[in-house]
Amino acid sequence: MTGGGERNYAGTSAAARVEKRRASLLDAALTEMAQSRWRSATVASVCTEARLNKRYFYESFDDLDQLADAVIDMVAGEVVVAAVGGFIATAESPLDEQARTVVAAVVDVLGEDRRKALVLLGGVSTATSQDDKRRAAISGLTTVLVDHARKIHDVALERDSLAATGPAFVIGGTAQTILSWVNGDLSISREQLIEDIAALWLTLGEAASGIARSRIELEE
Numbered sequence: 001m002t003g004g005g006e007r008n009y010a011g012t013s014a015a016a017r018v019e020k021r022r023a024s025l026l027d028a029a030l031t032e033m034a035q036s037r038w039r040s041a042t043v044a045s046v047c048t049e050a051r052l053n054k055r056y057f058y059e060s061f062d063d064l065d066q067l068a069d070a071v072i073d074m075v076a077g078e079v080v081v082a083a084v085g086g087f088i089a090t091a092e093s094p095l096d097e098q099a100r101t102v103v104a105a106v107v108d109v110l111g112e113d114r115r116k117a118l119v120l121l122g123g124v125s126t127a128t129s130q131d132d133k134r135r136a137a138i139s140g141l142t143t144v145l146v147d148h149a150r151k152i153h154d155v156a157l158e159r160d161s162l163a164a165t166g167p168a169f170v171i172g173g174t175a176q177t178i179l180s181w182v183n184g185d186l187s188i189s190r191e192q193l194i195e196d197i198a199a200l201w202l203t204l205g206e207a208a209s210g211i212a213r214s215r216i217e218l219e220e
Contacts, residue, residue: 022060024050029064029071034115036124038068068130075109075120076137082109083144099198103174107194110178117182121175138175142167166208170201 012020028049032041041064047054061067086102093101110117118124122134145167174197180186181193188196 018059021050021052021056024052025057025060025067026071026074029067030075030115030119033068033071033130034118034124038130039125065129069133071119072130072133072137075116076140078109078116079106079120079141080144082106083141096198096202099201100194103198103201104194106174107178107190107197111182111190114182117179121179123179123183138171142171145171162208162212166204170204173200 025046028046029038029041031049032038032046037045043057043064044054046064046067047057057067061070082105083102086105087098090098090101110120120134120137122131177186177193177197181188186193
C-alpha cells in the first residue's frame with residue numbers, strides 16, 4: 001500500500017494502471033480511425049484491439065465519441081507542443097532556421113506515426129462530430145502560427161484580412177502536403193519535404209507581410 005492508501009501491484013499504482021489502460025484505448029482508437037473502421041467501431045471492438053476487458057473502457061470514457069475526441073486532442077496537442085517547442089528553441093536564430101526547425105518538429109510527429117497524420121489531417125472518413133473536432137484542432141494550430149507571425153513580421157497584421165487568410169492558407173497547404181507525403185503520393189525525402197515546406201512558409205510569410213504593410217500605408 002502507498003502512504004495514501006492506494007494499492008500497488010508489481011510496483012505500479014492504481015492511477016498508473018488506469019492511465020496505461022487509457023493510453024491503450026487511445027492507441028487502439030487511433031488505429032481504428034486511421035484504417036477507416038471508426039463508423040462501424042464498437043466499445044467491444046476497440047477493447048479487443050486494445051486487449052482490454054470491456055469494463056475498463058468506462059473507467060476513462062463515457063462513449064466512443066468521447067474517445068475519438070480524445071484521440072484528436074492527443075494528436076493535435078502533440079503537434080502544438082512540437083511546434084511551440086521549435087519556436088522556443090530557435091527564438092534567437094535566423095528566420096529560415098526557425099522555419100525548418102518548426103516544420104521538422106511537426107513533420108516528425110505526423111510522419112513517424114502515419115495514423116496521426118491520417119486522423120488529424122482528414123485523410124480518413126470519420127463521424128461528423130469528429131470532423132468538427134478536427135477542424136477545431138486545425139484552427140488552434142492556425143492560431144499558434146498567427147501569434148508567431150505577428151512577432152516575426154513586426155506589422156499590425158490583425159488590421160488586414162491576411163491575418164486570417166494567410167495562416168489558414170499556410171496550414172491548409174502544409175496539412176495537404178504532409179498528408180500526400182505520408183500516403184506515398186509525394187516521393188521525396190523527409191529532409192526535402194521539410195526544406196520545401198519551410199521555404200514556402202518563408203516566401204508566403206514575407207509576401208503576406210509586404211502586402212499587409214502596403215495596404216496599411218495606403219490607409220494612413
